[in-house]
Amino acid sequence: MASNGNRDTARERYETREYDVLIVGAGGAGLRAAVAATENGLSVGIVTKSLLGKAHTVMAEGGIAASLGNVDPADGWQTHFMDTMKSGKFINNWRTAEIFAKEAPDRVYELEQWGALFNRTPEGKISQRPFGAHTYRRLCHVGDRTGLELIRTMQEKVLATDAEVYMETTITKLLKSGDRVVGALAYTRENGKFIHFKAKAVVMATGGWGRIFKVTSNSWEGTGDGVVLAYDAGAELVDMEMMQFHPTGMVWPPGVRGLLVTEGVRGEGGLLRNSEGDRYMENYDPERMELSSRDVVARANYTEVQEGRGSPHGGVYLDITHLGYDGIMNKLPTMHEQFLKLADIDISKEPMEVFPTVHYTMGGIKTDPETGASNVPGLFAAGEVAGGLHGANRLGGNSLSDLLVFGRRAGEGASAYVKESVHSSDIAEGEVLTEIGRVLEPLKKQGEGESPYLMQQELQEAMMEHANLMRTGDSLKEGLGKVLGLKDRLANMKVQGSRLFNPGWHTAQDIRYLIQISEIIIRTALERTERRGAQWRLDFDGPDDELGRVNFIVKKDEQGEVGIQKREIPPMPEHLASLFEDKVVDMAGGEKRGAESQF
């Protein structure tokens, strides 16, 4: 906790803080990891780019998936596991999915124990609603603000511990000693002061990177800091080509384009229609209709608009009017408010206009299912920034339970690692100052320079054009050219103003992450030459059985370039594989049918 100046040229002073576990990110996963680590008696520091309680978790609306079986007693972890694997097109880590499905109910009850309040069944249990591609009614919810309930509960839980929270603080680099991660360098957004965090272990819980696209449901925070920080530190990334497009984002007015319309609308019976009034999901997935998996519905919405059956603002219609005003105010009050206030539309009287929007990143840091450990000693990850659970497509409601199940496991894993380790968290002399110098560059640049805001817009438009939910090899290559061009121009960046709460300077930090991730996404998308879940190559016909048995692993190679390795998925053990025995035909059929009917 001592504050020490720099013994060197003393150009830049920084503080040093020391913790057993440093947690980067204060969404559901980071906070759950913090609770686990403090319960182990460790000292914990939490760093977040925003204020506490504002993380993207707050935007989750539909609910938290856990097989409690309160409404459908037939539900159990096995069906939840199977739904998750099927939806992920079997490139998920099956062990991760197994742990997930088994532990999700405990995490929900734990939330209740900590004060979270869910809607109730008449029997006084937690109520559960249906959701896309879940076999049973499985989503525990409270209206359409379940994420708010989750993060507020976790926030209040963490405030009651000794964990120290550094709000509005950005990590710029993970610091290593040998091959171990032993801390990180950060600056405060408020006044640009640098802090050297010494930590025996670091848990990454920074969320996704939807901001690489122009039309996204993500906030400014979703810039994928954690995945690039880990990549730079030598961590392996998995399934980076898999970006989820949520089928229903707002279309109009322009300012809110991409804003999420919860899947809960379809869960409560919302109907999708095109401009001709047809319930077109019949043509894409006649069995599950509107409640098909997100990748299928997103492509259906997209195709309807592309083929000229869209609404005036370029969307499709989502109709929930049959629920009536009272039903809507009971089950979807936030949506009602959102449309009324932002788009002058009363959803109890008129249908909504919706179109796919970038929503979630299935890929991320490759972690050990049991402990959340990455391949780099001392570095753990949980939540959206980690990959493996969701495979090629995430089921709605699985993200919130993911946060808690693996947030806890990463916290426990980091604690066990810290307790066993005896290493010091000292780093090489001068490393901190070198990094500080790099971070300050855009502020000190002389002469002409480029605006980080405009570079970010350029990147977002390039990714929107070339790496959308329908991809071709040629377009991806063109996009790669643009991204690499932007990468070369990073050094030109210049920002005006001082270090005092300067968003221009902050954006200049984010853009580096965005460009690096974009490059990785395009390169892996070029490798996966098939149609699988969220990766949909128009220049290839369907799923490729061989590619269905591998993950693409990304790791920084010795030249500092993006190294991609095809890695075989180990076969499922008997107790899991046998679950699918009766249903193998069905799941293959489902995949093929979806493919044929569209193209």
Add this chain to the structure above:
Amino acid sequence: MSSIAAAWKRLPWWVEPMAVVFALTAFGIYSLTIVVFYPGVFQEYVSPFYSPEVGRPDWLPWFITAPVLILWIPLGFRATCYYYRKAYYRAFFWDPPACQAKAQQLDRPWARSTESYKGERALFVLNNIHRYFLYATIMVVAFLWYEAFLTVFTPDGFQITVASLLWFLNIVLVSAYTFSCHSFRHLVGGNKDCYSCIRGGNVRRKTYNFVSRLNTRHPQWAWYSLVSLLATDIYLRLMQAGVITDFPIIGG
């Protein structure tokens, strides 16, 4: 109606507190004047101000008239009411006069300093007595209902006149105001955490929900009942003075 509300919102912030000052002061002066200086009982009906009738001991000073012996109850009920508290803290004490930044920046010349503010911790802690005024007011309201029925079931038989209609309108509004009270809401169910754990919980919950719905319009009931009280009193007073004759609707 909404356009009136919108127009009201567009007025300068000081209009509302000033209007409240005017209305409450006028009502206060009127009611005190009549109960102190004109404590008579009317011919056919009794003004709501003078109900219920009580005997007045002779040793009391002249200004403690019979109505004054009752009037402190509804007056105290309103003075400690959560809505009226808001109204007079804003209008009379300017704490704050309105919510806008400009209104809150104003100096209160009568305050020693901005830090001397005590809220409801010092003198106004007495407002916590509100519930006792509620209990007493419920009794007064019962008498008013009795009185209201006397206006239709007269010794001469059943009749309905404009005066009796006014009486009923007034007692309905006064009841709505009384039973939408926050303390009443607390008493019937707001003080319970779990309805399913207590005997009669379901009835408690339904009563609580009903009172809660009434409670959302508590300020409106407060003003409507004030106006109806005044209107009934004036009508009856004009009748007594012979200016107007009561208009019979049925019977009479």
Add this chain to the structure above:
Amino acid sequence: MDSNSAEQKDMASKAHADVHADEKAAANGKTAKLRIFRGDSGGGELVDYELPLVEGMVVLDAVLYVQAHQAGDLAVRWNCKAAHCGSCSAEINGKPRLLCKTRIEEFDGGEIQVHPLKAFPVIKDLVSDISWNYQVSKGIKPFTSDEQAPFTMYEEDVERLYEPKKCIECFMCQDVCHVLRTHHKHAEFAGPRFFVRNQWLEMHPMDNQDRLHDLKEDNGLGLCNITKCCTEVCPVDIHITDNSIIPLKERVADEYYDPAKWLMRKIRGNRGSRNGAAARNGSRNGN
């Protein structure tokens, strides 16, 4: 595969055709004018900005446009842009509002002044230091139950708790509350936000803590004079005064200001345990 590759490429690139809708909408030549506070703890001034008006634009859109094109270091907090997170609180024409929920059209071309929240120290431009709120939050006893989840709780027992649970912590109620803003009672007063939080904790059927003492002594419930500015500004329509503060005042009155109840307690023998209040209120816990 080759024959239709042109078509495929067309299909892939059309996806962003609609992305330029905002630029198109802006081409109507209309502009929006904003006066934004620029400055820091040492003071500052209102600066005029003009920008292309887009249909349906909210004040946050305008501020972000200014940031991207005219003033790169303009400080503003925002996250979800959907009124779910409560980050973009500021004062528009003297009233606390969410920037993301306030439409430019609402002002009919009239003046739009944007200031930071003033009840807290200004850091820079539209950003204030609201960390005090988190300190208050830390001081409130967390939810504690003797029972083990899963709880059996019925909708009818918890339905009134959904309202306080909607709070998005925008802290605009704290900003507008004169007890903090005018009278600077930060040391003795928790503010409306934390009465809202205390309300659901106090009324939760499974919570076993007595919160009334803290409310009266530490959180300064008595300083609130129920003048309702907090309720007027709440962006998620929580009836803070009527449904949170007054019910808590009534419960505190039960415990501390009701002579009959005090007498009853004396006669029955003081159940002075920490669970006393909870037990009396029919909580499942503490009896």
